[in-house]
Amino acid sequence: MELLKQRILRDGKCPSEGVLKVDNFINHQLDAQLLMMIGVEFARRFAYSRATKILTIEASGIAPAVMTGYCMGIPVIFAKKTRPCTMDNVLQSQVHSFTKDINYNIVVNSEYIKPNDRILCIDDFLAYGSAAESLIDIVTQSGATLVGMGFVIEKSFQEGGKKLRDKGIHVEALARIEELTNEHIKFCD
Ligand code: 5GP
Numbered sequence: 001m002e003l004l005k006q007r008i009l010r011d012g013k014c015p016s017e018g019v020l021k022v023d024n025f026i027n028h029q030l031d032a033q034l035l036m037m038i039g040v041e042f043a044r045r046f047a048y049s050r051a052t053k054i055l056t057i058e059a060s061g062i063a064p065a066v067m068t069g070y071c072m073g074i075p076v077i078f079a080k081k082t083r084p085c086t087m088d089n090v091l092q093s094q095v096h097s098f099t100k101d102i103n104y105n106i107v108v109n110s111e112y113i114k115p116n117d118r119i120l121c122i123d124d125f126l127a128y129g130s131a132a133e134s135l136i137d138i139v140t141q142s143g144a145t146l147v148g149m150g151f152v153i154e155k156s157f158q159e160g161g162k163k164l165r166d167k168g169i170h171v172e173a174l175a176r177i178e179e180l181t182n183e184h185i186k187f188c189d
Contacts, residue, residue: 001041001174004152005187007034008175014182018155019099026124026152027060038174039067042122042150045172046072049147051120053077053113055139057095057106057131064152065122072120077113079106079138091141093134098127098158108138115143126151126173129160136169148172155180156188 013021025031042064054076056065062078069076081104083090089110096103113119119142121135132149139146146169154161154173157180164171176188 001038003034003037004175007031008153008177009185012185014180014185017181018158020125020153020155020177020180020185022153026063030063035063035067036070038064038152039069039071041174042068042120042172043071046120046148046150046170049120049170050118051147052116052118053120053144055079055108055113055119055121055135056123057081057135060124061122064124064150068120068122068150075112077108079108079135081106083107091138093137093141095134096128096130098130106134106138108142110142113139113142113144117142117144118147119144120147121149122151123149124152126154126160126164126171127158129158129163132160132164136167150174153177 011024015021054065054069057079065076087109090107091110092107094105119139148170151173154176156176156178178188179186
């Protein structure tokens with residue numbers, strides 16, 4: 001997505017090698033118009049999928065997921081990182097964060113994903129794929145069908161994208177980054 005790539009080149013920062021900071025339009029301050037265009041683009045790429053729900057992880061996945069859900073006219077569920085004491089029947093999985101070097105659990109109320117659902121997963125970044133694998137785990141536990149996974153930014157020099165595509169999953173990334181240093185950002189195409 002050309003507009004997104006231009007914005008990454010203009011406003012993206014690389015505070016340490018392999019890490020992209022996009023706090024002024026995706027991860028902290030939100031550019032709602034760009035995010036809406038991201039939603040339109042995901043909706044176009046997954047139009048064929050007959051998705052019934054979108055699944056993401058709080059917090060950074062919510063904005064692109066909501067825009068996509070709005071464009072596709074389907075509900076959006078976000079996996080929570082803390083389990084509310086009021087939540088009884090949960091689907092749960094563990095994520096390893098390579099950027100923070102910690103493990104955490106994500107939970108989803110099983111009421112919201114049923115075996116007849118067709119789930120499209122949306123997230124902000126695809127890096128090593130741990131967050132994505134946990135979303136797949138939640139979908140598998142629910143008995144629903146995974147129809148595809150969309151990422152705003154994929155760092156293709158980390159192995160998440162390859163792992164997911166090797167499983168036969170339809171993966172879409174709106175900007176795929178091949179090289180990332182504080183001097184330059186190079187896209188795959
Ligand atoms: P993975 O599980 O694929 O290794 O990492 C995905 C998650 O880690 C994303 O949901 C995102 O929140 C975070 N993440 C990974 N790499 C980056 C990065 O370079 N920049 C930012 N802002 N977040 C990242």
